[in-house]
Structures are given as C-alpha cells and as structure tokens.
Amino acid sequence: MKLCDFVVADAILPELAANAKESAIRSMVASLKDAGGIQAADEEGIVAAILKREELGSTGIGNGVAVPHTKHPSVTKLIATVALASDGVDFASLDGEPVHILFLLVSPPDKPGDHLRALESISRHLRNQNFCKFLRQSKTKDAVLDLLKEADNNEI
Amino acid sequence: MSDSQVYRRKVTVKAEQGLHIRPCTAVAQLAMKFQSRVRLMKDTNSPVDAKSILDLMSLAAGPQSELELEVDGPDAAEAMEHLSALFESDFMTPSPAVVP
Numbered sequence: 001m002k003l004c005d006f007v008v009a010d011a012i013l014p015e016l017a018a019n020a021k022e023s024a025i026r027s028m029v030a031s032l033k034d035a036g037g038i039q040a041a042d043e044e045g046i047v048a049a050i051l052k053r054e055e056l057g058s059t060g061i062g063n064g065v066a067v068p069h070t071k072h073p074s075v076t077k078l079i080a081t082v083a084l085a086s087d088g089v090d091f092a093s094l095d096g097e098p099v100h101i102l103f104l105l106v107s108p109p110d111k112p113g114d115h116l117r118a119l120e121s122i123s124r125h126l127r128n129q130n131f132c133k134f135l136r137q138s139k140t141k142d143a144v145l146d147l148l149k150e151a152d153n154n155e156i
Numbered sequence: 157m158s159d160s161q162v163y164r165r166k167v168t169v170k171a172e173q174g175l176h177i178r179p180c181t182a183v184a185q186l187a188m189k190f191q192s193r194v195r196l197m198k199d200t201n202s203p204v205d206a207k208s209i210l211d212l213m214s215l216a217a218g219p220q221s222e223l224e225l226e227v228d229g230p231d232a233a234e235a236m237e238h239l240s241a242l243f244e245s246d247f248m249t250p251s252p253a254v255v256p
Contacts, residue, residue, distance in 0.1 A: 059177055061209040067177060094181065094209070112173040113218060119176065120216035127210050 001117040002152040003125065004145075006105075010035035011081035012141045016089070016102070021058075024089045025050050025068050028104040032081050038106065042074040046106055060093025065126055067119070069105035078107040078114045082144060084136060100136055101126070125151045162228045163236040167243040169217045179247040180212035186242055192229025194239065206239070 011031040018024040026047055033043045049070035053059070060066040066089070081104050088098025103122050107115045125131045131151055138144045150156050171179050187194040187206040195203035196215065203226060204211035217223060225243075227236045 057178060057181055061177065061181065061213075063210065065210070069177070094185070112176075116174045116176060116216045116218060119213045123210045123213035127214060 001114070001121045003121055003148040004152050006078045006080045006118055007103075007148060008032060008035050008037040008079050008081055009141070009145050011037055012144045013081065013083035014138055014140055014144050016083040016085040018085065019087055019089055021054065021089060021091050022051060024083065024085065024091075024099075024102060025054075025104065028068070028081050028083050028102065031083075032079065032104070032106070035081075037079045037081070038072075038074060042072065046070060046072050046074070050104070054092075058092040058094065060091035060099050062093060062095040062097070063126070064088075064097060064100040064132075066091045066093065066099040066102045067105065067122065068102065069107070069115075071109040071115070072106050073109055075106050075108050078105065078111065078118055080105045080118065082135075082148070084138065084144070086136070101132065125156075128156060131156050161232055162226065163232050164224060164226050165236060165240055167223050167225050167240055169219060169221050169223065170243070170246040172219055174219045174221070175212060175215055175217035177209070177213065180209045182242060182247045183212055183239065184209045186238060187235070190227075190229070190231050190235035190238075192227050192232045192235045194235060195226045195228075197224040197226065 013031050018027050029047050032038050033040055050068050053070050059068050083102040085100050091099040134147050169175050184207055194206040196206045197203040198215045
C-alpha cells in the first residue's frame with residue numbers, strides 16, 4: 001500500500017500548533033473534516049474514539065513518532081493525515097520523548113487487513129532516517145506531499 | 157563453555173486483527189526488558205528488531221501468521237520463555253514479572 005493511497009493530501013498539517021495530545025488529535029481530525037475526508041457530524045465521535053484508544057496505551061511509539069488511530073463505521077476506505085510539530089507534542093510516548101511526526105488513521109471496521117498494510121507502509125518509511133529528516137524539514141503541504149510521493153516511489 | 161545461546165522458536169500471531177500497534181508495543185516492551193538481542197522473522201524476509209515497534213509494525217503480520225522468534229544473549233532462555241508466552245496469551249494477559 002502506498003502512502004498517497006490513504007493520506008488525504010488537503011488534510012496534511014505541516015505546522016501543527018498543538019503541544020498536547022488531545023489538541024493535536026483534534027486539529028488533525030478537524031483537518032480531515034475540512035478536507036472532506038470525514039463528515040462534520042462524525043468529527044466528535046472520531047475524536048472521542050481516538051482518545052479512547054489512547055487510554056489503552058499511547059500510540060506514541062518512540063523515535064518522535066505517534067500513530068493515533070481508530071476504526072469508525074463512517075468511513076468506507078482507510079484515510080489518514082500527517083502532521084508535523086516542530087516544537088514537539090507531549091504524547092506520553094513509550095520513550096518519554098516529545099512527538100514530531102504524527103500519522104492519524106481512520107479505518108473502516110471491516111478491513112483490518114488494510115489497517116495492517118497502512119501501518120506497514122508508514123513504518124517502512126519511518127525506519128528510513130532520511131525520510132524522517134526530510135519530513136521534519138518540510139514546511140508546506142506540497143513539500144510533504146512531494147516527499148510522500150518520493151517515498152512511495154522508493155526515491156529516498 | 158559459552159554463556160550465550162541462540163534460541164529459535166516458531167510463534168503464531170493469534171490476535172484477531174494481526175500484529176497491530178498494541179501487540180507490537182507489548183512485544184517491544186517485553187523484549188526491552190532483556191539484554192538479549194530479540195528478532196522476529198516473517199517468511200524469508202530479513203529479521204527485524206523486536207525491541208522496535210516500528211520494526212515490528214513493518215512485518216504486517218496478519219492473524220494466524222507464523223513468525224520465527226530468535227533470541228540471542230545472556231538471558232536468552234528466559235526471554236524466549238516470556239516472549240513465547242506473550243504470543244501464546246494472545247497479548248491479552250499481562251506479562252509475568254520479569255527480574256531485570
């Protein structure tokens with residue numbers, strides 16, 4: 001699965017202003033709504049579901065990365081957005097470090113395989129130090145998008 | 157005489173949704189409690205570091221997939237026992253207390 005298959009381009013947030021977990025998640029879900037990825041009526045439910053998932057254990061998986069996510073019946077196809085926080089977000093990460101790169105996923109409940117494949121795609125690229133470095137240096141939506149495309153084409 | 161031995165065992169991902177973030181986190185957190193190098197291999201792909209959640213996520217191991225667990229180091233026997241038990245428990249039960 002390619003990053004550009006599920007990342008909603010218009011929802012990318014290259015300069016996330018939030019510095020706390022809940023506000024970061026709210027900003028990212030709002031961005032998905034503004035980009036038309038989800039309906040306004042579902043926004044609050046999706047935020048609540050993601051926050052509930054975080055209670056089971058932080059998705060701040062270390063190395064400055066967090067992957068907040070939920071399943072939600074309102075989406076028929078897995079969608080995601082990317083946010084970059086230059087100041088870092090306190091995400092109660094496993095390594096205690098602030099988070100700078102966030103991938104937020106909303107997936108249909110009946111497609112667990114797609115969720116795994118999206119996680120595989122995200123993690124494969126995040127294991128590439130250059131990808132992480134270039135991503136954190138990206139300051140515009142287009143720069144992030146270009147980088148995701150390059151990653152999809154294995155050009156990094 | 158060597159105090160280090162490589163242990164290998166097949167483990168099965170019982171989790172209904174496969175090795176998604178929560179099971180990956182459980183495996184990495186447990187693996188990190190041991191000094192031994194802990195690696196997981198799916199099919200004939202290169203082994204990944206089981207102490208790294210990102211590495212584990214990159215396996216994209218679906219439900220019922222079979223992985224090879226390889227543990228190498230001074231506390232390998234104990235690490236293998238606890239990690240196998242975690243897979244057997246379907247990642248649901250808290251891991252037994254581990255003396256560092």
